[in-house]
Amino acid sequence: MNRLLIVALLLLSLTPAALCEEGVLVTLKLTKTDNAPAAVATKIGFSSACTTCSVVDDQAYARQNAREVILAIRIPRSQPIDLKIATDTSAFRRVTLETVDLPFSKDFGNLRFIVPAQIADRVNSGEFQTHLYWPGIELRLEHGDPTRRAGDYATGDFPSLQRQAASNLEFGLLEAIKRLGLDHYVDDQNLGKLFIMGFDTNFPHGHHDSPAHFHLALWLPNYRGGGSLIPHFYLSPKGRIVNSLVMPYDWPLKAAEYKAGEPFTASDMLTRPVYSMTITPEGWLNLTRFDGQKCSLKPIGDGFDSGIEIRCPSFPPMSIKVEDDIEHGQIREVIDGRRTQVFHYDPDTGAAL
Numbered sequence: 001m002n003r004l005l006i007v008a009l010l011l012l013s014l015t016p017a018a019l020c021e022e023g024v025l026v027t028l029k030l031t032k033t034d035n036a037p038a039a040v041a042t043k044i045g046f047s048s049a050c051t052t053c054s055v056v057d058d059q060a061y062a063r064q065n066a067r068e069v070i071l072a073i074r075i076p077r078s079q080p081i082d083l084k085i086a087t088d089t090s091a092f093r094r095v096t097l098e099t100v101d102l103p104f105s106k107d108f109g110n111l112r113f114i115v116p117a118q119i120a121d122r123v124n125s126g127e128f129q130t131h132l133y134w135p136g137i138e139l140r141l142e143h144g145d146p147t148r149r150a151g152d153y154a155t156g157d158f159p160s161l162q163r164q165a166a167s168n169l170e171f172g173l174l175e176a177i178k179r180l181g182l183d184h185y186v187d188d189q190n191l192g193k194l195f196i197m198g199f200d201t202n203f204p205h206g207h208h209d210s211p212a213h214f215h216l217a218l219w220l221p222n223y224r225g226g227g228s229l230i231p232h233f234y235l236s237p238k239g240r241i242v243n244s245l246v247m248p249y250d251w252p253l254k255a256a257e258y259k260a261g262e263p264f265t266a267s268d269m270l271t272r273p274v275y276s277m278t279i280t281p282e283g284w285l286n287l288t289r290f291d292g293q294k295c296s297l298k299p300i301g302d303g304f305d306s307g308i309e310i311r312c313p314s315f316p317p318m319s320i321k322v323e324d325d326i327e328h329g330q331i332r333e334v335i336d337g338r339r340t341q342v343f344h345y346d347p348d349t350g351a352a353l
Contacts, residue, residue, distance in 0.1 A: 029070055137183050165304035191269075308320050
């Protein structure tokens with residue numbers, strides 16, 4: 001059997017008709033009022049016309065905390081669904097599908113709203129993170145909220161120090177990338193985008209995201225970024241970098257470990273080097289452009305939670321720290337002791353405003 005025939009058979013197995021039979025998995029967020037109890041009973045009711053609708057009872061998607069109730073349902077593809085939630089309606093003030101508000105009504109102990117028709121799974125309603133964009137760069141800052149903790153972070157000490165370290169490193173890498181000109185290089189050459197990420201403590205769609213870490217990946221410009229190599233830089237309890245595991249996204253290859261002094265090189269789709277990242281023996285980080293120009297990131301104090309000092313060629317040294325106010329929805333970037341930028345986000349969903 002030749003390769004073209006194999007591909008054709010695979011495509012036939014994914015025809016729209018086959019996909020419609022599976023339905024879609026949709027998560028919804030019910031945001032609580034300030035005086036709502038920690039536990040609120042909810043019961044999902046479907047219209048009798050929807051014979052294939054079902055409730056998904058899986059902690060990876062459906063759960064509750066002091067701020068919100070996350071519901072998960074499987075519904076037919078491409079059909080709007082009339083939904084009824086039997087509950088204490090006074091306990092809720094918003095209904096959102098991921099970051100989109102859904103109009104709802106309250107009557108006789110029920111929340112009522114329509115779930116818009118969906119053609120693919122929508123499982124991210126349980127996330128609490130903000131995506132910020134620049135040419136060639138996407139930065140995803142996760143908000144460490146102890147009231148939303150779940151998964152591997154549900155019990156034990158909350159990783160506040162590592163969460164602060166990851167936030168500082170995300171914005172430290174952002175500044176280093178800009179000083180090295182990698183943002184415009186990746187954008188101008190259509191190489192994809194530089195994806196800066198931290199770690200999530202609220203078990204979004206079943207993603208454990210542990211132990212505490214951060215990432216800088218070159219997200220390749222193909223379908224779903226398949227084959228992109230994703231470094232996971234793991235943080236110690238003191239907020240320094242221990243090692244890195246590089247995992248290919250959506251590709252059947254094993255993770256590769258990089259220890260101090262071992263550079264990981266990110267390459268484009270033609271295997272040309274773009275940049276490399278090296279952990280130092282002290283647990284610091286060097287970001288090096290393909291031509292050897294290097295920025296070094298070291299903590300101001302003992303760990304990266306204290307802030308970051310960035311040194312790049314042709315630029316004066318700079319310090320950076322991030323303040324994340326989850327109550328008011330503000331990410332505040334502090335450079336050289338002066339607040340330079342404030343990014344506003346929805347405190348309920350994390351959506352950038």
